[in-house]
Amino acid sequence: MHRTIEPKVLYFGTPVVLVSTRNEDGSANLAPMSSAWWVGQSGMLGLDRTSRTTENLDRTGECVLNLTSSALAGAVDRLALLTGTPVVPEHKMRKGYRYEPDKFAAAGLSPMPSQVVAAPRVAESPIQLEARVTRTHPFEDQDSGLVAVETRVVRVHVEEELLVPGGRHHIDADRWDPLIMKFCEFYGNGQNLRPSRLATAWGIPGRTGAVRG
Template sequence: MIIDPSTLGPRQCYRLLISTVAPRPVAWVSTRGVDGSLNLAPFSFFQAVSGAPPLVVISVGQRAGASKDTLRNIEDTGEFAINLVTEELAERMNLTSGDWPPTTSEFALTGLTPASCEVVAAPRVAESPVSLEAKLAQLIPLPDSTYTLVIGQIVRWHIAEGYLAPDGLVDIARVRPIARLGRDEYVKFGEVFEMKRPKA
């Protein structure tokens, strides 16, 4: 079957895309508004885009024709944190994806603990074994789209005791992060295998 995306409605095109580009890591983004309010929301349009300097990108859409709290807070403050979502945190992550009013703190809603960051004013999720502090590097509104790319520069890593491997890298097999698929589906961390790059 060949599908022309121009024949699909926006929702149908979105659903087909997320069922194709999968699995996707989940960025659990925590922000602080200029009024001090705390926000926490998951985004699966998320990826690393540069090693030095360390840059990540998340793509943030609109909700009901307006900017989401996450994007507004990042625009206003230039700061955010990204927290990895483990299997144990999956249900609470899903709860933070709801369409809650701006006055609702997802930290209070889920019973999660906002922990202080070292550089940014945004909190991190204390229960997450790996968190990244980020400063806004660039905002890119996408043409003919309701999405905005948020490029952030990582200024601090927070890695819980026991989650850093002897080689200085995150022990991702111990973190066991979940990933997003299509529909309402997620996938648990599976088998790890290693392949060395060939040498010329």
């Protein structure tokens, strides 16, 4: 029997991406997001209109989409409630966000040079996609504060251990264990990995039904 509900989020299970961009002063910004989907050589990103990442994408037109494995859940969680915007927007402040200018250091991750774009890659990311923005679309209505950013992947970097033996351009699906955000919780290989600060900020109930925070 089905029940009609109104969930806070529709994160049924999407991969976590660390989006790296360049700030106006040349420093690096790094932001986790899990509203991404892929067709062909393009990726569509759902982002907050007020975020530093969106601002950087509008200005530079490029980024690196660093795909995360389940081993990086802790680093992603350390970034969950940080923003690169010095004046924290009210809607983020209510959820507990704070300004952090050095996201790489805060996450315990290492920047490395890209080959095609100016934004750095995340050295610890098993799959790194250098990309350029092709279009930005308003998402939902004009007051939603959300945008959909269409990107074109221009260079793909993959850890050798993830490749099919003897197949230089094929990723072994059995070896690739992406970090999945499922209703604001971290999952890898079908298992819940660790507590999530984002789940607490959103007031998502735990599996026992108790509300976090």
